[in-house]
Amino acid sequence: xxxxxxxxxxxxxxxxxxxxxxxxxxxxxxxxxxxxxxxxxxxxxxxxxxxxxxxxxxxxxxxxxxxxxxxxxxxxxxxxxxxxxxxxxxxxxxxxxxxxxxxxxxxxxxxxxxxxxxxxxxxxxxxxxxxxxxxxxxxxxxxxxxxxxxxxxxxxxxxxxxxxxxxxxxxxxxxxxxxxxxxxxxxxxxxxxxxxxxxxxxxxxxxxxxxxxxxxxxxxxxxxxxxxxxxxxxxxxxxxxxxxxxxxxxxxxxxxxxxxxxxxxxxxxxxxxxxxxxxx
Amino acid sequence: xxxxxxxxxxxxxxxxxxxxxxxxxxxxxxxxxxxxxxxxxxxxxxxxxxxxxxxxxxxxxxxxxxxxxxxxxxxxxxxxxxxxxxxxxxxxxxxxxxxxxxxxxxxxxxxxxxxxxxxxxxxxxxxxxxxxxxxxxxxxxxxxxxxxxxxxxxxxxxxxxxxxxxxxxxxx
Numbered sequence: 001x002x003x004x005x006x007x008x009x010x011x012x013x014x015x016x017x018x019x020x021x022x023x024x025x026x027x028x029x030x031x032x033x034x035x036x037x038x039x040x041x042x043x044x045x046x047x048x049x050x051x052x053x054x055x056x057x058x059x060x061x062x063x064x065x066x067x068x069x070x071x072x073x074x075x076x077x078x079x080x081x082x083x084x085x086x087x088x089x090x091x092x093x094x095x096x097x098x099x100x101x102x103x104x105x106x107x108x109x110x111x112x113x114x115x116x117x118x119x120x121x122x123x124x125x126x127x128x129x130x131x132x133x134x135x136x137x138x139x140x141x142x143x144x145x146x147x148x149x150x151x152x153x154x155x156x157x158x159x160x161x162x163x164x165x166x167x168x169x170x171x172x173x174x175x176x177x178x179x180x181x182x183x184x185x186x187x188x189x190x191x192x193x194x195x196x197x198x199x200x201x202x203x204x205x206x207x208x209x210x211x212x213x214x215x216x217x218x219x220x221x222x223x224x225x226x227x228x229x230x231x232x233x234x235x236x237x238x239x240x241x242x243x244x245x246x247x248x249x250x251x252x253x254x255x256x257x258x259x260x261x262x263x264x265x266x267x268x269x270x271x272x273x274x275x276x277x278x279x280x
Numbered sequence: 281x282x283x284x285x286x287x288x289x290x291x292x293x294x295x296x297x298x299x300x301x302x303x304x305x306x307x308x309x310x311x312x313x314x315x316x317x318x319x320x321x322x323x324x325x326x327x328x329x330x331x332x333x334x335x336x337x338x339x340x341x342x343x344x345x346x347x348x349x350x351x352x353x354x355x356x357x358x359x360x361x362x363x364x365x366x367x368x369x370x371x372x373x374x375x376x377x378x379x380x381x382x383x384x385x386x387x388x389x390x391x392x393x394x395x396x397x398x399x400x401x402x403x404x405x406x407x408x409x410x411x412x413x414x415x416x417x418x419x420x421x422x423x424x425x426x427x428x429x430x431x432x433x434x435x436x437x438x439x440x441x442x443x444x445x446x447x448x449x450x451x452x
Binding site (some may be wrong): 005006007008009012013014016028162166169170171173178179180181182183184192193194195196197198199201202203230232233235261263265275 | 281282283285286303305307312314315369384385386423424425431434435438
């Protein structure tokens with residue numbers, strides 16, 4: 001059976017999708033639908049775009065109930081779950097500090113975030129979000145993984161027998177055949193090889209120098225140290241979120257990996273390679 | 281869920297296995313047909329423009345076609361390439377007669393890491409593999425995680441094409 005691959009620029013990176021086990025017309029329709037789903041998730045959860053669910057939440061006064069799309073709610077629920085399990089090391093409200101550092105643009109909001117606000121001040125109620133204190137939410141560390149999951153589901157539901165969706169390195173593989181994934185560093189060197197079937201893999205690195213992309217949720221310090229981490233999990237949203245907790249606390253979060261049934265492979269210059277979680 | 285870490289590659293070994301990645305997604309003709317399924321002809325358009333007035337690099341020469349169904353104009357199709365620090369992306373952009381984007385597709389993606397010429401890409405595919413691993417082109421080893429690709433160059437390329445369309449092609 002033929003293999004169909006497409007790639008489009010979305011989510012600020014190249015999103016590549018591959019399906020097998022389908023006829024040409026149904027494959028192309030399914031790929032179009034899967035890319036449309038990714039674009040829709042981007043629109044809903046964009047930090048920058050004024051029309052996104054997050055933008056509407058940020059514009060609302062604290063205590064107001066704001067209805068959001070079921071998908072936004074699902075991502076927020078996962079973010080809060082990982083935030084709780086990690087004791088706040090993963091915290092989507094670090095957006096405030098990211099804006100202050102110039103890593104994110106200031107959202108259109110009449111309210112300045114409360115510097116003491118954290119993930120605990122986000123309440124989900126039915127299909128609505130309520131902020132108990134003024135705060136800004138950035139789902140950048142998790143929504144990309146979710147988009148990968150949703151696109152995979154669209155393709156599997158359409159009848160594909162083997163699927164790979166890869167959004168700039170955050171990927172998910174569905175189907176009976178195990179596939180090989182190369183984990184590489186910023187210089188293109190292969191750092192690890194992992195074989196996956198019906199699983200997701202996300203990778204992330206902390207800066208060695210210059211601007212840090214990720215912050216520790218509790219002390220809000222920039223994550224440095226030149227650590228590269230890849231997390232394998234059942235779904236890409238979880239894998240994506242867990243990469244940030246490993247960057248923040250390394251081996252100390254291995255309990256988290258047992259809880260979520262995930263594995264991680266971590267590299268830093270001092271200790272070399274280490275496994276975390278079930279495979280450790 | 282099956283996860284098997286084949287190699288947590290040692291630091292020393294890591295620098296050996298540098299894999300150049302290249303994927304062809306669509307040919308120009310396939311992308312044309314996908315964007316304009318009703319087209320009966322794609323006529324080459326010679327886009328005349330002043331590079332400095334448009335603010336595009338000198339020598340920039342995207343390929344341009346007009347999609348037609350008989351006498352009716354359906355839109356414009358572009359094929360262009362952008363080159364980043366470590367990658368080259370061939371892509372296509374299809375616009376309807378109002379200049380609205382119908383389709384944006386990556387046709388081909390190639391990595392170089394500056395070593396494309398010196399090392400045969402196919403050879404590098406096999407580095408780090410063991411004999412028991414199935415080596416099947418196009419289906420093994422093509423999945424890559426890690427360093428996130430930026431699509432900045434591609435986005436800039438699309439903006440150049442939209443500018444070209446607005447200034448030079450829409451009138452004619």
